[in-house]
Every structure is written in structure tokens, then in C-alpha cells.
């Protein structure tokens with residue numbers, strides 16, 4: 001194969017395109033202006049004949065670059081899936097004919113829109129190159145699971161069941177985690193009336209018997225280097241020995257710790273050995289060996305036990321948990337049943353405020369508790385007073401009175417806190433121009449007391465980034481398993497509080513994602529949301545100023561730095577968001593099929609009519625994950641879009657280069673609309689930080705506008721969700737109105 | 750009756766809920782209430798009484814024996830069945846209300862001057878005499894339950910209604926003197942007595 005490029009254009013005349021537009025004019029634009037060496041029309045390009053025509057040209061005529069002018073790039077993806085060529089799509093259907101009224105007086109502007117989209121596509125295509133692999137990819141099917149509790153064991157068993165070897169790294173001397181201390185678990189099977197076996201012993205046995213699973217006890221992860229497909233991990237044992245293993249993907253299942261109620265004086269946790277947490281109760285019951293449960297202080301058989309719910313949870317107080325673990329009430333019901341089974345006529349009272357029994361078992365298990373004469377009282381506990389008999393003072397919220405009860409044992413329902421490593425972004429990362437400052441910054445940074453779990457050898461910190469309260473960050477709606485480190489998955493209570501059943505489901509999901517990540521890495525393909533994408537960012541070293549913007553701003557910590565401060569891109573750690581590309585002040589980062597140049601060329605090749613034509617041009621940069629699909633959907637619904645708009649999809653608003661804005665303002669565009677996803681705490685950005693980064697950078701656009709003496713209203717940034725089907729077109733149309741009000745840009749040639 | 754009360758207090762010292770389970774009709778349902786308050790919100794009369802069904806059930810669990818058994822609430826229930834139809838936990842609330850009323854009465858703890866409670870007693874006594882209800886006597890007993898003066902006032906107020914009923918032959922003044930009875934009044938009385946004995950024995954035996 002020669003390196004020669006061959007450009008071919010294809011225009012579909014189906015779906016009404018041929019009726020509404022002039023295909024021969026489009027064809028001549030593609031060949032004359034767009035410099036396509038050939039251009040063919042087809043009445044239904046996506047049918048097998050049309051697709052075959054393109055295939056044949058690729059095979060017989062050595063076509064390397066394909067421009068398809070038909071429907072949206074989000075439609076007919078399967079049909080137009082030509083992996084070995086550079087491909088672009090001009091959106092004539094959703095982008096033009098469906099958003100413009102079919103009437104003679106609109107014909108001229110509609111055709112102009114289509115002409116521009118063909119020009120843009122051809123120009124984009126000319127600055128693209130064929131995607132080629134990096135040569136970095138490696139297939140390693142072994143999965144590392146950190147943590148040997150219920151979640152970790154399940155993940156390893158599931159991976160092995162799918163034929164993928166797994167290594168469990170467990171800090172303690174045995175598998176089982178916290179669940180190993182439990183007598184029984186919340187029932188998962190109908191009729192949901194009795195606590196059931198935890199299954200821990202059976203899981204341990206099945207792991208021991210499984211050739212595909214290797215267990216490292218008393219071990220921790222001393223260092224994790226590399227990337228998906230080629231993680232190199234130092235596993236340190238207590239004795240000091242270190243073994244190095246390689247893995248394709250990683251699952252972190254390090255579970256949770258229980259909240260320590262010592263600081264909550266009213267519950268008297270430290271004042272009596274008979275006031276214990278729900279975690280400690282399991283151990284106490286275990287020690288009873290099936291006989292009557294005895295209280296710790298004097299070994300007296302418990303005749304009355306009070307469960308105080310929601311201790312230090314759902315609180316706005318400092319030092320307490322702002323969230324609720326969700327399963328504490330189910331645990332209390334389960335534990336009350338221990339007493340009903342082992343202590344005969346023992347009074348068991350659950351003092352709750354909002355009783356929550358989620359999940360399949362929930363309501364039935366609650367009923368079962370009531371049938372067993374567990375007393376449920378809606379009450380707010382104000383104080384637990386230590387003594388031979390403990391006094392629990394509470395406000396009865398139904399009878400609206402202050403009252404109290406006596407108990408031999410008080411069990412506090414404390415919340416689950418994720419056992420996560422330090423958050424890499426707890427202290428905002430600074431871009432420091434010289435090394436001396438770095439050292440100063442490091443000295444000033446507060447000392448992190450939490451030990452690292454993964455010890456990642458990454459530029460952006462040692463562990464998985466947190467969302468809130470130490471729980472791992474992930475795109476909770478669309479990609480719940482993903483973390484902000486590609487190929488490393490969080491599972492179990494590390495992600496959110498959950499019970500054993502949920503943790504097992506979670507682990508199975510994470511195992512499947514890890515397998516997928518390992519396989520993708522082997523093929524050099526991106527993980528979500530650009531799954532299957534072969535392109536990856538490259539940088540031109542001679543232009544790089546070692547400014548570190550890319551290495552600091554990459555939302556996924558994909559880029560490391562070499563000793564000289566040059567970025568080291570890691571293809572399989574990369575999600576292809578282009579945030580690095582948008583960040584680079586000298587514009588040296590690019591993808592084969594997406595770069596500063598591919599978009600710049602599209603911007604330049606829109607025909608900007610002269611001022612007296614009174615045809616403004618509005619540039620719309622729309623995120624391909626949410627805003628662009630919303631516009632497509634609007635088109636399907638027949639919503640009109642202003643004919644001055646030219647929409648360019650971007651991978652993420654984070655990839656938007658300021659130069660695009662400056663250049664388009666300079667070349668006479670009258671307005672610019674940027675559409676990205678929601679940012680902030682409840683972000684929707686598929687690339688987590690991309691949209692936020694873009695908003696930050698766009699803060700600087702004001703300077704550009706004022707230096708050009710242009711009105712600030714000409715550039716607007718919006719957060720648009722995929723459901724904003726009505727709103728997205730309206731935002732564009734609003735800009736058209738704004739332009740009408742403030743007048744055309746004086747920068748037209 | 751207060752003997753029975755003392756006996757019951759002794760027997761269920763630790764748990765009024767257990768006492769209710771054992772002795773009150775449908776009492777074993779009380780523990781299943783989840784305190785959602787739907788019954789309290791559904792009862793057309795609930796807010797006119799001392800306690801809603803929800804509150805009564807919570808009081809039973811909280812061991813408030815005195816307050817529950819002397820409450821007027823269960824006497825005020827009109828058996829509209831709204832609460833039963835709506836209770837998400839399927840409690841036969843209406844029946845529990847009547848069960849509680851009955852139990853309180855049996856123990857001699859029901860509120861003395863509570864009108865429905867008084868009416869129930871009058872109705873019962875009236876019925877037991879002849880084996881069927883003597884409406885004239887029943888009406889008059891009701892009028893005069895609060896004394897002679899009040900009785901005259903009540904009777905005068907309803908004079909017209911009474912005359913109309915007599916005209917329509919729905920009521921006969923002759924009933925005042927003896928009145929109809931069923932064929933075997935003493936047989937019925939024996940039957941009822943036996944039934945009461947069985948019930949008493951059951952409660953006594955509930956230790």
C-alpha cells in the first residue's frame with residue numbers, strides 16, 4: 001500500500017434529499033471546491049448496493065478517504081462502517097432538510113446550508129489521515145482484583161467463569177472480608193422471612209478449587225504502573241517480599257469501614273461495653289455459638305435489646321455522614337431476629353425515624369420481623385445512659401412524648417464509609433512552570449492520612465478520584481462502573497453504600513467491564529463512550545513547550561510526563577475526549593481523525609456572505625454525546641433551525657480550542673453557540689471534567705471579544721442535555737435573534 | 750369484672766401487646782401495623798376522638814394499657830370500613846376497634862358516660878329481656894338515661910316522630926306494657942349465658 005491519498009465523495013439522494021436539494025450542485029461542490037477525486041450519487045446509499053459500491057471503490061480504486069453526504073453521523077452507523085479509511089459525513093438529512101421548511105421561499109437558504117455542509121465535510125476529510133494503531137497495544141487477559149471480601153471474591157469468580165484468570169490481592173490473612181464476621185445475611189430469596197447463610201464459606205471454597213484464581217493473602221499493592229492491557233503491579237507481602245505481575249485490567253473492591261460513633265456523646269458508645277455498633281453485634285452473636293446472646297459487660301443473657309437507627313447518618317452536623325447507608329434498617333431487622341431465635345422471650349425494639357427497607361426482600365422482611373414480635377417504634381433517641389440497665393431516652397414521634405426504655409444491650413446503626421485511597425484531586429492540581437515551585441507546592445500540600453491502595457504510578461495521583469464522601473467518581477447515569485482511570489473499575493461499597501447482594505451484582509458487572517477493557521486494550525480500541533475508536537492523541541514534540549496543561553487537565557489521568565516534562569500519552573488509558581487537545585496552548589496535540597485543523601478547516605470552508613447580503617453565519621459547536629443527538633432528535637420531530645446555523649460536532653466541549661473561536665470571529669461569523677453537558681457536582685459530561693474545563697477556558701473569550709471590539713453576546717456557552725430536544729434548537733434560533741438585534745459582524749470580507 | 754382486670758394486669762405485666770394478642774378479637778394483627786397513618790387519615794370521624802386507630806396501635810405497643818382501654822376511640826367507630834379498605838398492611842382495623850371496646854367493657858375499664866357505650870348496654874339489656882328489641886322501650890330508655898327532666902325534654906323533642914311512627918303502625922304504645930317476646934326467651938338466655946361462660950373461661954385460661 002502506498003501512502004497516496006485518494007478522496008471519494010458519495011451523495012445520497014434518498015430520504016427526500018434528492019427532492020429537496022440539487023444533487024448535481026452538491027456533486028460539483030464536492031469535486032471542484034471540495035477536491036474529491038470522484039463523487040457518486042446513489043438513491044439509497046445505505047442499502048447493500050450503495051454500501052457495496054463504496055466498498056468496491058475502497059478495494060479496487062484504493063480510496064483512502066470517504067465523504068458521505070447523507071444522514072446524520074449518528075444514523076446508519078453500521079452500514080457506513082469502513083474501518084480502514086478516513087471517513088466523514090455531511091449531515092444533509094437531520095442537519096438540513098428536516099430542519100428547514102419545504103417551501104420555495106426557503107429553497108435558496110436551504111441549498112446554501114447543504115452546500116456548506118458538503119464543503120465542510122470535504123475540507124475536514126482532507127485534513128484527516130487514516131487511523132493507524134499505536135503499536136502499544138497488548139492483550140493481557142488476567143484481571144487483578146484488589147480486596148478479598150464478598151465483592152472481590154465475586155469479581156474473581158465471575159472473571160474466571162468467563163475464562164479470564166484473576167488474582168485477588170487481600171490485605172488480611174484470609175478471604176471473606178467483613179462478611180466473614182456475619183452470622184447470616186439479609187435474605188435474597190423468597191419468602192424473605194429468615195436471615196440466610198452468607199455464602200462466604202462456599203465462595204472461599206470455590207476460589208480455592210479454581211485454577212484460574214490466584215490469591216495473595218497478607219498482601220498489598222506497592223505500585224501500579226502502565227496502562228490497560230499492560231499494567232505492571234508490584235505486590236508486596238507482609239514479610240517484605242515483592243512480586244511483580246502483569247494485568248490487563250483492575251477491579252478495586254476494597255469495601256467499606258463502619259463509622260466510629262465515639263464522637264457522638266449522646267449515644268454513650270464509649271461509656272459502656274454494652275453499647276455497641278451493628279458491626280460489633282455480629283461478632284458478639286458469633287461468640288455465642290448459637291446459644292443465648294450475652295452482653296459484653298458481665299455475660300448476662302440479653303433480655304431486652306434496643307436498636308438505635310440512623311446514628312451519625314443523614315446528618316448536617318460536622319463530623320457525621322451526610323448520607324444514609326440505606327441498609328441499616330434491614331440489618332437491624334436481621335439482628336433482632338438473632339435475639340428472637342437465640343434468646344427466647346427477648347424484647348427487641350427498633351427505634352427508627354424513617355424506616356427504610358429497600359430491595360426485593362425489604363417489605364417482606366419487615367413484615368417477617370413484625371410477625372416475630374420485633375417492636376418498631378418511631379422515635380428519636382436523645383440519649384443512652386450507661387448503667388446496669390441501659391436507659392434509652394427518646395421522643396416517641398407518633399405519641400408525641402418524651403419517654404424512655406430499659407435495655408441490656410444497645411446496638412447503634414452506624415453508616416458505611418468507603419475504604420478508598422486518597423483523592424488525587426483533594427488539593428487542586430496546579431500547573432507550575434518550573435520545578436522549584438513544584439517542590440514548594442508539595443511541602444504546602446496537607447498531609448494525606450489515608451494510605452494509598454493502588455499506588456498508581458500516574459501523573460495525577462495514586463488512586464481513583466472521588467466523587468463525594470470518598471466514594472469513587474463515575475458517570476452515575478450512563479457509565480456507573482467506569483471510574484476516572486481507564487481499565488480500573490470500582491465495585492461494591494466503594495462506589496456507594498450497598499448490601500451483599502448488590503455488591504455481588506456490582507462485582508459481576510465490574511468483572512464484565514474489566515474483561516471488555518482488557519480486550520479493547522488488546523485491539524487498541526477506546527473504551528466508552530467512543531468504544532471502538534482506534535484513533536488516539538499524538539503530539540508534535542518540537543512544538544511542545546512542556547507547559548503540562550495536557551497532563552494536568554486530562555480528566556482521566558491518562559498522560560504521564562517524562563523526565564523533561566514532555567507528555568507521555570498512554571493510548572489505552574485515553575478515552576479520546578480531546579480535552580488535552582483543547583488545552584494545548586500551542587496546538588500540537590491531534591488525533592488522526594480529529595484535530596484543531598479538521599475543525600478549523602470546516603470553519604474556514606463555510607461560505608460567509610458579504611455584509612450587504614444580510615445572511616449571517618452562526619457557528620454551533622455541539623457535543624457529540626448530548627447536544628448533537630438532541631439536535632438530531634429535534635430534526636426528527638420537525639423542529640425548525642435557523643438557516644444561518646452551521647453545526648460542527650465536537651467530541652467534548654473540553655476539546656474546543658480557543659483558536660476556533662478567535663478564527664471564526666475574525667473571519668466574519670456573527671455568533672457562536674457552544675453546547676456541552678452539565679458540569680459541577682451533578683455533572684453529565686461523558687468525560688467528567690471536559691465541560692467544566694471548557695467553561696473555564698471560555699472565560700477568556702471575553703478578552704478576545706473586547707480586543708476585537710465585538711459584543712459579548714456573540715459567544716454563548718450552554719449546558720445542554722440529550723433530552724433538551726426543544727431547547728437545543730431554540731438556543732440556536734435565539735442567537736439568530738440576538739444577531740438580528742445587534743447587527744452583523746463587521747469582520748466579513 | 751375488676752377482678753378480671755387485676756388478673757390480666759398480673760398475667761401480662763410485661764407486655765400489653767401480648768395481652769391484646771391473646772384476648773382481643775383480631776388482636777394478633779396489632780403488631781403488623783407499620784404506622785403509616787393511612788387509617789388515621791381515612792377515618793371520617795377520627796379527628797373527633799381521643800385516639801386514631803394508628804395511635805391506639807402504637808399505644809398498645811408502648812404498653813399504655815390504661816389509656817388504651819379507657820379511650821373513647823373504639824366506641825366511636827361507625828364501622829364504615831374505610832380504614833380496612835385502605836390499610837396497606839391489611840389490618841382488620843374495624844374489627845380490632847370493636848374487639849378493644851369489648852375487652853375494655855369486659856374489664857370494666859370503658860369510659861362510664863360514653864354515649865355509644867351506654868347505648869350498647871341499654872340495647873343489650875333490652876334485647877335480653879324478651880329475646881327481641883322493644884323499640885319503644887329502647888327509645889325511652891335512651892331518652893331517660895340522663896335523668897327524668899332531660900328524658901321529658903328528649904321525648905317532647907321527638908314527639909312528632911313518635912306519633913308518625915304510631916300512625917304508620919311502625920310502633921305501638923302497647924309495647925310499653927310487656928311487649929312481644931320470642932317463643933323461648935329463657936332458652937335464649939341460657940344459650941347466651943353458656944356462651945359467656947365459655948368466653949370467660951377462655952380468657953381466664955389464657956395464662
Ligand code: SF4
Pocket residue numbers: 537553554555556557558559569573574575576577578579580581
Ligand atoms: S484525549 Fe482525553 S483522555 Fe485522552 S489523553 Fe487527551 S485528555 Fe486524556
Ligand code: SF4
Pocket residue numbers: 539543544545546547548549550551566567583584585586587588589
Ligand atoms: S499542552 Fe501542549 S505544549 Fe503543553 S505539555 Fe501538553 S503537548 Fe506540550
Ligand code: SF4
Pocket residue numbers: 781782783784785786787788789802803806835836837838839840842
Ligand atoms: S393504615 Fe394500617 S398499617 Fe397504616 S397505621 Fe393504620 S393500621 Fe397501621
Ligand code: SF4
Pocket residue numbers: 791792793794795802825826827828829830831832833842843846
Ligand atoms: S371503620 Fe371505624 S375506625 Fe375505621 S375508618 Fe370507619 S369509623 Fe374510622
